[in-house]
Amino acid sequence: MASSRFDLIKDRELFEKIGTALNDGHNFVLTCHVRPDGDAIGSMLALGTALSDKGKEVIFYTEDPVPGNIEFLPGTNAITHSLPAELPDNTTLCILDCGEPRRIGSKAEELIEQADVVVVLDHHLDNGSFADMEKALAYIDQDIFATGALVMLLLENMEWPINKAIATCLYSAIITDTGAFRHSNTTAAAFEMASFLVEAGADPYFIANRLYQSYPERRIHLLGLVLRTLEVFSHGKIAVLQATPQMFRVTGAKAEDTEDFVGFARCIDSVEVAIFIREVHAGHVTVSLRSKEYVNVAEIAKAFGGGGHFHAAGFTTTGTTVDVRDAILKEIERQYGELE
Ligand SMILES: [Mn+2]
Known part of the structure; x- marks a missing residue:
């Protein structure tokens, strides 16, 4: 059934309430999740730019730095990593692409x-972190392919203009979270919205080049070492890649240089679950999990205090990469039995 992107809005009443809060507010702080990606930063900058175009005061705050390949997004130079001692009175806090404090x-x-x-x-x-918070208006919908799509619907619903800068941020958000239209969340509405954004000034070739073909050399040196750690389990259904502190040391690469390394494990034909385990500093481990079909990796991640989506999730923990690998394999087996 052909349907308009506006049919994606399930809770129209809440949507209107959020629109009113944005219209009525004057001082805004916008933030997103740690280790921000193109959807987090793109949504945050798009909404913030629209708010300041309306004459509102906007502070952009992220705890972690903006990864190099998304620094080109208009407005990244306004993002701060420290907060004023006190926020202005009547501040509206907008949390993008992040549903837990x-x-x-x-x-x-x-x-x-x-x-x-x-x-x-x-x-x-x-x-449910924000469900019982009285001052919170939380619009969280797992069926939406990108937070950037929610921002776009919100702006359109309020009839706020989407200029070239905003379109560039929103297009990048959608590209990031659909894996450039390859992930299972890619819908007709995603293409419809992307098309609208290109008409509004987003340049697909420029953006794709910046997102996917503008990495520092050290990333590729690190990738070379990481690929040599490949291990497969359960008749090739599970693939694991690891990055150790020593690999970061010898290549000079940083944590942010590993974005989507998990994709190299996922792209093996037999693989259902791909795991990338990153230990930048000894004992501090970050895990990315991906699946192709039936394994809900958000539930696997949840067992370790993390979360995410059905096909893409993650968590951070302490321990060695080997211990963490074994614990994940055990958890997959606990939830699904041996994959075959
Ligand atoms: Mn997202």
């Missing part, structure tokens, strides 16, 4: 406490 980082509590209104726009597995 913990994932904003160490300043989460402070931010939420000081805000008068908290707007949450997200599409990750909802753990």
Whole structure:
């Protein structure tokens, strides 16, 4: 059935309430999840640019730096990584692409406490963090392919203009979270919205080049070492890649240089579950999980205190890469038996 992108809005009443909060507010702080990606930063900048175009005061805050390949997004130079001692009165806090306070980082509590209104726009597995918070308007829909899509619908619903800068941010958000239209969440509406954004000024070739063909050389040196760690389990259904502190040391690469390394494990024909385990500093481990069909990796990640989507999830923990690998394999077996 052909349907308009506006049919994606399931809770119209909440959508209107968020629109009113954005219209009525004057001081805004916008933030997103730690280790931000193109959807997190793209949604945040798009909404923030639209707000400041309306004459509102906007502070952009992320705990972690903006990865190099998304620095080209218009407005990234306005993003700060430290907060003023006190937020202005009547601050509206907008949390993008993040549905749990913990994932904003160490300043989460402070931010939420000081805000008068908290707007949450997200599409990750909802753990209900904002459900009972009186000042929160949380629009969380796992069926939406990108938070950028929610921002776009919101702007259109309020009839706020989408200029070239905003379109570039939103297009990048959609490209990032659909894996350039390859992931299972890619729908007709995703193409429809992308098409609209290109007409509004987003340049697909420029953006794709920046996102996917502008990596520092050290990333490829690190990738070379990481690929040599490939291990497969369960008749080739599970593939694991690892990056150790020593690999980061010898290549000079940083944590952010590993974005989508998990994709190299996922692209093996037999693989259902792909695992990338990253240990930048000894004992601190970050895990990315991907699946192709039936394994819900958000539930695997949840067992380790993480979360995400059905086909893409992650968590951080402490331990060695080997211990963490074994624990994940055990958890997959606990939930699904041996994959075959
Ligand atoms: Mn997202």
